[in-house]
Structure formats: C-alpha cells, structure tokens
Amino acid sequence: MPTLRPDLCVIGAGAGGLAVAAGAAQMGASVILVERAEMGGDCLNVGCVPSKSLIAAAAQAYQWRRGGEMGVTYAPPNIDMAAVGDSVARVVARLAPHDSVERFEGLGVTVLRAAARFVNPRTMRAGDVEIHARRFVLATGSSPLIPAIPGLDTVPYFTNETIFAVRTNLPHLIVIGGGAVGIELAQAYRRLGSEVTVLDERPILRREEPDLVAMLTERLRSEGMTLRPLSPIAAIERDGDGVAVALANGERIAGSHLLVAAGRQPNTAALNLAAAGIAETGQGITVDARLRTTNRRVFAIGDVVAGGPQFTHVALYHAGIVIRNALFRLPARVDYRALPAVTYSDPELAAVGIREAAAREAYGNDIRVLHWNFAENDRAQTERETAGMVKAIATAKGRILGASILGAGAGEQITTWALAIARGLKIGAIANLVMPYPTRGEAGKRAAGSFYTPTLFSPRTRRLVRLLARFG
Secondary structure, eight states: OOEEOOSEEEEOOSHHHHHHHHHHHHTTOOEEEEOSSOTTHHHHHTSHHHHHHHHHHHHHHHHHHHGGGGTOOOOOOOOOHHHHHHHHHHHHHHHGGGGSHHHHHHTTOEEEOSOEEEEETTEEEETTEEEOOSEEEEOOOEEEOOOOOTTGGGSOOBOTTTGGGOOSOOSEEEEEOOSHHHHHHHHHHHHTTOEEEEEOSSOTTTTSOHHHHHHHHHHHHHTTOEEEOSOOEEEEEEETTEEEEEETTSOEEEESEEEEOSOEEEOOGGGOGGGGTOOEETTEEOOOTTOBOSSTTEEEOGGGBTTOOOOHHHHHHHHHHHHHHHHHOOOOOOOOTTOEEEEOSSSEEEEEEOOHHHHHHHHTTOEEEEEEEGGGOHHHHHTTOOOOEEEEEEETTOBEEEEEEEETTHHHHHHHHHHHHHTTOBHHHHHTOOOOSSOTHHHHHHHHHGGGHHHHTSHHHHHHHHHHHTTO
16 A cells, blocks of 8 residues: 655645645645545535525516616516526636645645545554655535434435536425525525525524524515524424424425525544544534644634534634644644624625624623714615614724624625724724725714714713814
C-alpha cells in the first residue's frame, strides 16, 4: 500500500476544506484533499447555492402580486417546476468548476476521491493509500438530522439533500422544522404555488429577536403560509398517496409531501476518530479555541465542530484560523462576537452579536435598545417595501453589543454592524457615518442616532442653546 507524506491532509471538499487546501497549496505546502462525494460539498450542491437560486425564482413568481401597487399589472405567473429545477441546476453547474478536481489539481493539490479513516493518531487511509501527514484538517461537514418521530421511516420525505431534484409541483408541502432552512424553503414553495404548513415543537426561528420574528411570521402568514410553532408531533403515517402528521394535541394534518428540516448532525461516523485519540460528542468533534482536536496534529472546522455555528461563512473563517495555526504556528483563535447570521426569507432577517434577552441577562438594565422602522425610511417607501426594522443593542456608554435587521437586503446591511462590533466601535461611529441617500442603510444610522436623542433634545440642551444665543 503506497504511503503519502504531505504537509497537510484535508478531509472534506466543502467550503472550508477547499479554502484550507487552496490557501495552503498556494503558500507552498504539499496538500492532499480527500473527498468521498461531490466536490463543493453541501453549500454548492444541496445547500446555499441551490436554495438561494430557488428563492430567487420564487421571488420572480411573487412580483406579480405587488405590481398593482405601482401601476404595473401582470397575469398570474405560469410556474413550470421542471424549468425552475433546471434553472437551479444550471446555477450550480456554472459555479462547479471553481470547486472542481481540475482546478485544485491545477493549484498543486493532490485530490483523492475516496472515504478516509484514521488507522492510528498520525495516519489515515483513503482507498488504497495511506496518508502520514504532518497535520490533518477534518472538514467533513454535516447531514440532515432525522428526528425520532414514530412512523417517519414509513413515509417518503425530502431533506435539503433531495428536494432540489424535484421537478414537479408539490400541492401541499408539510415542513418539519421552523429554523432558517425550513422557513426559507417553505416560503419559496409557497410562492411557487404550493400550500405550505410549517411545524415545530419550539418557537419559529427561536434564536432570533422575538419581536422581529413576530413581524416576519405575520408577513409569512399574509402570503398564505400556515405556521404552527409549539406543536410537538406524535406520529407520521401514510395518507393515500400523501402523508399525515398527528400532533400531540390530537390534531391531524394531511399533505402531499414532507420536508424534514429539523437541524443538522456532524459527519464523523466514518472517520474512526477513536483510533486517532480524537474526542467527540453527539454535537461533533471537540476542539479548543485554535480549532485543535484532542489530537494536536488534527484540526476540525465547519459544521463538524461541536457547538460551532453551522454556516458556510463560519467554515471559511475557520479555514483562515487553521492555516495560521497549521502552517505558521501562530496561536490564532476563534472569536464569534461579530459573527453575522442571515435567514434568507423575504424580508430577510439578519443579526450579529448578542440578542436583547442575552444582553439583559449580562448587563441588567444597563443597556439601550434602539429601533428604526423601515416605514420611516425613504428608500423603503419608494420600493413599497416597508416591512421590518433595525434593532440595535448598546451599553449605556455606547458600546455596541448586537444588532438585528428585518427588511429587504438585511443580509447586506448587517455587515456595517458586524464591522463595528469586530473593531470595538461605539454607537457614535455609525450615528456619524455619512450614508448615501436614499438607501436602507440610513435606517441603521437613524437607529444609532437615536442613542443620543434623550440628550440632544433634553431641557438641559435647550437651556444651553438659549444661553449660548445670548453671546451673539
């Protein structure tokens, strides 16, 4: 059996693994990249890229409903689900060359298409090759979590790994899971003509600001979606050609198709981590702040990390941390204080930093909660899209703790707040920033500026202005 001895061996060709492999190879390291499935991982093939492509198609179908407000009317759209699916597939195909074997071999990376497993703390086996690397990086990602619901194994269901292959209409899609993936896909299919019911035993988008989530759910319901938070499921069974969900309260909901979007679980089973002395929990691989596992020659990044945020941009962030540690011996550490997250609903819901409840728990009443509604924003008014608001949390001294935005383009707007938190800027940095007019970014500036309203327009300020006026 041949043995390869690279500087770095990366297991998993998703976003994080590809970033490590490309960066390390271009910096002069010898790199082996092992992937048992598709190059590009979940994000390219069954995650971010196809889901946002489907959302874009759904947005086109939705536009006719709003045209009359602007004096432009359309006939109801004719939705061809086969053509929609093919369009999504074309987007994936256009991006695939960037993640291809050919591109990475061109960068000097040795790519092995095989499953990999540890045989001892310093060696992995991939196919018929043994790899004795100076450092290993585990970037094997995650898979859909399938909840233990009685009867689920007796009915057909979709996950994010299979739903993008659909080329037919789904008359009534029942979605299990009210997190970001469930809400995004539910709204997209509703706009593409499906009846949609979302079920979750917990609150919808439970990690986000409840007041903004309430505004979003009102919008989703106005589009005809049925949202059922706090609805535990007792069982699932076949119902003719479809499925039926029995709730714990005795209610029965019948639909044509089922989507399971109940979270993610780390892909670790095939790695034989015990042979390498690597600790793991049910949530993933245990790492320290430098992303080192309990085997100091092995790093883990992305979704496979226990307790880590499961976003593509986190995997890319992890990649930079690992390169600094593995190649340059620099003690780079993760810092999630300025980590943004976005739910790509319409309107979008974006957040960075801590939420109001966490801020109150940490600081008591020594915080300021700032708001600015998009109904008071000129750009939002011109676009006839005024739903949502900017909500910011700061200490009484103006240190920014977090921000959440519900509105069109919230994912783009949140970057200003992420930068401010990352650089330790105070609220005045945003309040004094000159924003172009008219933009939605002005709402963030107005929210920040409201921090000073009690002082600027106080009786004390008015007295001071009158006093200074006496001096000419």
